Amino acid sequence: MTSLADVTCFTLEATDGAARAGTVHTVHGDIPTPAFMPVGTKATVKTLHPQEVRETGAAVILANSYHLHFRPGEELIEELGGLHAFSGWSGPILTDSGGFQVFSLRDTLLHVDDGGVTFRSVYDGVADRFTPAGVAEIQRRLGSDIAMCLDICPPAHATLDEHEDAVRRTTLWAGQQIDAPRAPGQLRFGIAQGGTDPELRRRSIEEIVALGFDGNALGGLAVGESRAEMLETVEWAAPLLPTDRPRYFMGLGDVEGIIGVIAAGIDMFDCVLPTRNARTGTAMTMTGRMNLRNARYARDPRPLEEGCGCPACTGFSRAFLRHLVNQNEILGLRLLSLHNLWLVHRLTAGARDAIRCGVFDDFRAATLSGLTRDPQEDSWMHFRS
Incomplete structure (x- = not known):
């Protein structure tokens, strides 16, 4: 299946063992990799001006579709020129699908089926529903440079059956998003699940990679498993991802972890840890x-x-x-x-x-x-x- 986006969205420039250095090319600029993405959940990195964030060395930030969907809404952001104009950040932006928020806020979860997930908003308790096509449309209207697919992210302690169901539905949903309408030049990344189970993780990677996304992420890690289990999984899973596409580890931001996933061949990673730590002194x-x-x-x-x-x-x-x-x-x-x-x-x-x-x-x-x-x-x- 041919991607709707530029097939040269990533240039691999050097390798040293499994570690990689390259560049992700987006409409709003290049992202030298390895790259950490500061988290601007609500379209702002807390307490900081966008120029200050840029001066720390950031080339890309992450914003979250779940929170922006509810406050202030993708319609308003689109009306005001899209996420870049709205937030004042002129560089690349990656938007998470909101799937992690839906499935981690389990007290708000109402129903999951092959068509999507129904849940209550964390803001006002009103029921809402995310579908693969609906989340793709939210991100199209936000106008991000990289849009993540809706997936199911189980906790580390989930049963094998729950992980298997997450893999099946994540693949099913990914197939419904690969050709969904995009913002101009928007890249779309697929997400592999499977926890730390070798058979399920390999199956998920094979299924997601076969769809031909612009980049691929390892999801469902850093969610409660031990650091040793996480790094061991990344070490054998990352090389299974295509060499000519960006590789993204979702949710990591400490020195030891960053060095570990870079060594395994990961190009991009994000975390709230640096700014959350700062706010606790x-x-x-x-x-x-x-x-x-x-x-x-x-x-x-x-x-x-x-x-x-x-x-x-x-x-x-x-x-x-x-x-x-x-x-x-x-x-x-x-x-x-x-x-x-x-x-x-x-x-x-x-x-x-x-x-x-x-x-x-x-x-x-x-x-x-x-x-x-x-x-x-x-x-x-x-x-x-």
């Missing part, structure tokens, strides 16, 4: 997590991280940032958000350079060796938006 550093509410930083004159060029590190001390956080000052949340995004994008840029130079294993080893394991300070976690 936590800074991400190359040695681990730093909780600035801790009294040990009350008189600390040092920057968050030596050598970091972000606005927080170049202008303020740990002591002052701790003061801002403990007084719930918005500047503190903004500065920590900038720092955390700056760090993640510095990490991905470094990985890209290392892949191109053929020294990724050395880069990976050096990065991971710097992480501490103090249980009070450095508990890495992964989240979906």
